[in-house]
Amino acid sequence: MTTVSSAIDRQDPGFIEVDNTVDPVSGRAPLVLGCRDFHDVTHSVCRVNEAPKAPLAWWVAFAISLSLVGFLGVCVLYLILTGVGVWGLNNPVMWAFDITNFVWWVGIGHAGTLISAILFLFRQKWRTGINRFAEAMTIFAVICAGLFPGIHVGRVWFAYWLFPIPNQMDMWPQFRSPLLWDVFAVGTYFTVSLVFWYVGLIPDLATMRDRATGKLRQFAYGFFALGWRGSMRHWHRYEVAYLLLAALATPLVLSVHSVVSFDFAVSQLPGWHTTIFPPYFVAGAIFSGFAMVMTLAVPARELFGLKNIITLRHLDNMNKIILVTGCIVGYAYAMEFFIAWYSGALYEKFAFLNRAFGQYWWAYFIMVGSNVITPQLFWFKAIRTSIPLMFALSIVVNIGMWFERFVIIVSSLANDFLPSSWDAFFPTWVDIGTMLGAIGLFSTLFLLFCRYLPMIAIAEVKAVMPQADPHGQH
């Protein structure tokens, strides 16, 4: 018999006695700890949303985030009323914080789809513990990303011209421009991610509906649960739809950031025009996405008592992915540098020496230090399983990946072919305010998600428990 109180007691960190980061040579380490049965899982997840009051820490974080959103509104309004001159842009450096932030946020969004689609196709069962909020994070990150090109166009009231809309002037966007491809790529990505996330939510929304006590909750969850009853037929169709969506979403993981990389790589600018950009950007995106999942997962599992579902093993695995993608990013940096020398081209060589030793040398060293060097610490299991260290390293990666985009964009633009046109970029308070405001928007949305929707894919986690596999060896 499982009582509510015993399930809650078992959320106590002291309960976790099994070290599931040990990899047995045969058999598999357990992915869910401390839940005796399916009901325990449901309860552990739902009680976060059903608690009458959110924890104090949630309110504090929400207040800070919401203030930042307010500030974002101020910055954007000021920009619209005045013009993009309020940013620190100048003649050679016409892209800076805006596009850096755009690429950074799009990149962060990649972890969700990778976890829900590619890891699904690779049968990585541990993904079930983290996929729901990684997907949510994806959607919020893409919203933040979309903000920047939207306000960067200058005359925001014409932003709809980004889309090829038939009009009486017979004016069309340039179909050969990767900036237009971006509109399609990011738009498709957002749509598919949202559908994927929502389809995954349906069974859990039905659970929330069935557990709801108030009329409003019953109606709201019930409305979005689309009449889910959990019949065999429902599940069968659900599984088919999920597999198909995973297969459709998989190319998107590669395509979106590839198209973003085309924004730069199709040009002739040294430091931008290089063929490795597409896979390099994709690896970097997954890298930064997992770092952001880590940054969110570590406090969330503490705050909401989910350590038995988002176990140390999940974190360990994510750290391994951060290590792998960090190495791929390091490979790309090395290739760029080597080929810049090997090309024998004056401008190529200059672009890379300038990155490392020019006016933005400090940004370059932050980038290499945070993206290539410090992640190497994850070779050591003691570090992969240390909560404070992995949290700190994940933030280092987030910063490093922001600087990667800054270095690519600004250092190449600031010092181009003609020394007389060189300049430097300095951010204004509006640049910085917009950047922080977007972070506020992201965390506001994320905090709302944590409060009102099941943070863990309840049904999927149940399916990877030993009880779900009657023929398994247990």
Next chain:
Amino acid sequence: MSGHDHHTAAPKIPQSAIVDDGRIATFARAIFAAGVIALGVGLYVGWKQGNPNQFAKIYLVDFMFVLALALGALVFTMIQHLTKAGWSPAVRRVAEAHGANLRWLWVLALPVVWLWWNGRSHDEGHGPGLDLLWPWANLEHLAAHDPAEAELVEKKSAYLNPDFFMIRNLAYFAIWALLANFYFGRSVHQDSTGSEADTKSMRKWAGPAIILFGVTTTFAAFDWAMSLSPAWFSTMFGVYFFCVCCTIGFSAIAVTLLRLKQLGFLNGVVSAEHMHDLGKFIFAFGVVFWAYIAFSQYMLIWYGNIPEETTWFAARQVGAWAWLSAALLFGHFVIPFVFLLSRWVKRWPLLLLIGGVWMMAFGWLDVWYLVVPVVPSDIGTFDTWNAFAAAHADATTGLGNPAIYLILFGMLGLSIGSAAMRLSRVGLTCRRDPRIAESIAFENF
């Protein structure tokens, strides 16, 4: 799992399924002997044709093909250990056996040592040097013949010079032999001991091993293929060659397994489930990832339209080469994409066999495409693409030369013969891998 870490009982695999009854050994000897003969005849035919450069390129393409096969099989093995895969121990032995050819494939590279040695002597009348293939190996000759290119190439002579080239090659082959030997040897060792220490050791080294593999194959691709056009460069080239290895290697693993099953081996060990997964590997890496990388490299260079980069593709789009480029687009991507997409195709042995052989053939053609075309030295003298294309409309791919296929058959015969001999000696599956029971029982959901 916790509470059930009891030793998994070794599954009952009938000996007849995984032990050679003599037919594999016979086949191995026959194909090896045929390979020796074909290689000998091919070399003779090629030599007699009196075009040393063409002959050397044919040899290089065929060599890179069998090398890519072994490298693809090696990286497959390493990925399985890195990810601690449970589905693959049943099929891993075949990959290990192909990969283990890296122990001796350096022998086929020995003619390069001869070229290098020739190039060192400055006497009159010495044989051809490394510049038979790689123009950077003789800067004086290059300067006389194409001064603009020589000026560029001279800037990279700290990297592109014969001695350093040889040292690098020594490192590549030593590292590959070491890795292949380790992953084959340890796995075979486990067959007799059943020791978990073997699995742990193979897993532990998988990460560093893949990094070593990545660095060596990248630079090997630069050295052998990219530096054939020494002025040209692409940061993607190493990744492209990785795709070549995956295409050929993964297909070869699938084809070998299907053939073994046709002969009646591996019943109750390797099922349609495993073949389905191998089909996915071919589809994902050989078809889709290859197309992604090839498209990205091509599109970015086409779009940037910088002459020093586009010349490489220009040489591949004149005359008959245009047809070959199109053949790759359709044969390496469009057709196999549609063909291998469906689940039932990957689970139907004959169809997957056709798909695997097809992909190996186009993998070979891809190497031909990378290695053989030469950027015409007069390319800078044309004002328009059309004028250039018209002037070189008679460019041929040279695919009609019988020496190509004799040498290819020869090298493939040696490779397959050695791998088959190995399988005959050590058995067809990793029978005491701790996850073999899990692997045999594995099902796609």
